[in-house]
Amino acid sequence: MDATTSMKPRLRHTRRAGWLAAPLLALLGGCGPTQFEAQAVIPPPLITRIPVVVGVYMPAEFREAVHREEHDGVDYEIAIGKSQSAGFDRLLTAMFERVVPVAAPGAGAATDPAIRGVLEPVLEEFSFVTPQDTGDSMYAVSLRYRINAYTPSGQPVDSWTFTGYGAQPGSSMPGPGSGPLQKAAAIAMRDAGAKLAVEFREQAIARGLIEAAPAAAEPAPADAQPPP
Numbered sequence: 001m002d003a004t005t006s007m008k009p010r011l012r013h014t015r016r017a018g019w020l021a022a023p024l025l026a027l028l029g030g031c032g033p034t035q036f037e038a039q040a041v042i043p044p045p046l047i048t049r050i051p052v053v054v055g056v057y058m059p060a061e062f063r064e065a066v067h068r069e070e071h072d073g074v075d076y077e078i079a080i081g082k083s084q085s086a087g088f089d090r091l092l093t094a095m096f097e098r099v100v101p102v103a104a105p106g107a108g109a110a111t112d113p114a115i116r117g118v119l120e121p122v123l124e125e126f127s128f129v130t131p132q133d134t135g136d137s138m139y140a141v142s143l144r145y146r147i148n149a150y151t152p153s154g155q156p157v158d159s160w161t162f163t164g165y166g167a168q169p170g171s172s173m174p175g176p177g178s179g180p181l182q183k184a185a186a187i188a189m190r191d192a193g194a195k196l197a198v199e200f201r202e203q204a205i206a207r208g209l210i211e212a213a214p215a216a217a218e219p220a221p222a223d224a225q226p227p228p
Contacts, residue, residue, distance in 0.1 A: 037079040037182075045094055045197035055102035055111060055118040055152070056092055058085055067126040072133075078181075080126060084189060088121050091193050095200065106154020117157065120148040124161070128181060131170065139180040140167040141188040147200070160203050164192025 065081035093099045100112045108115040125144040131137050143164040149157040166187025170180030 035077040035079075037082065045091065045194070047095065047197055047201075049097055050095055050201060051097050052116045053098045053100065053112065053114040054092070054096050055100045055108040055115045056089070057102050057105050057107075057118055057120045058088070059120070062121055062123060065123050065126075069128075071128070072130055076181075078126070078185065080123070080185070080189075083186075084121075084123065087189060087193055088196075091197055092119065095197060104154070105148070105150040108150070108152035108154070115152050118150040118152065118154070120150070122146040122148060128184065130181070137169050138167050139170050139184045140165070141181070141184040143185075143188045143192050145192055145196070147196070160200065162192060162195045162199065164188040164190070164195065166191060 063081050063085045065079075065084065067076070067078040067080060069076050089099075098114070100108075100115055102108050102111045102115075102118055105118050105120055108118040122145065123143070124146050125142070128139065128141045130139055134140070144161065145163070146159050146161045148159045151157055166184040166189070168180040168184040168187065
């Protein structure tokens with residue numbers, strides 16, 4: 001047997017090992033963080049506008065918020081700032097007579113003398129669970145927001161906390177599940193937006209941030225005589 005013949009089995013073994021290693025290397029190379037942007041289209045609510053002008057302060061940490069978490073052995077990076085900023089801007093614009101962006105909570109009076117108060121949205125918590133946590137095929141996201149209210153000169157007045165929840169079915173197999181998780185986040189943001197639109201008015205009236213509409217006068221009886 002010559003040297004060429006003796007090398008053939010070894011060459012075949014080397015090629016087979018290479019074919020087996022290639023998918024494994026590709027899999028290991030794809031084990032980076034799971035990154036996606038939460039995208040929620042929050043429609044303007046069909047509500048009666050609150051007849052006041054407000055300033056809105058959205059700090060950089062709200063506009064550029066990214067949730068980072070290691071979960072089930074997967075590193076997640078979920079960009080939420082852009083979507084929540086656009087959603088809050090759309091909601092507040094529909095809720096009030098006029099909304100004016102301000103550079104700081106105390107900049108309301110200097111920005112526009114018509115501003116009655118300044119609102120600041122804050123993302124307090126972003127959490128999620130996967131099918132590995134729940135034992136079923138559901139991905140779920142929970143958001144907790146707080147709205148801080150200030151006078152036009154920046155004095156704290158009050159704050160209000162509300163939550164949003166969203167769930168989306170997905171595969172029960174291990175993995176990042178970025179598609180279902182992204183949809184669950186969008187549902188949670190819409191849910192939080194609906195609570196803000198529906199409940200904020202009564203909260204603000206109860207706490208004196210805005211005035212309640214005057215009660216309509218009862219109509220006089222048809223047979224009532226005019227005063228002399």
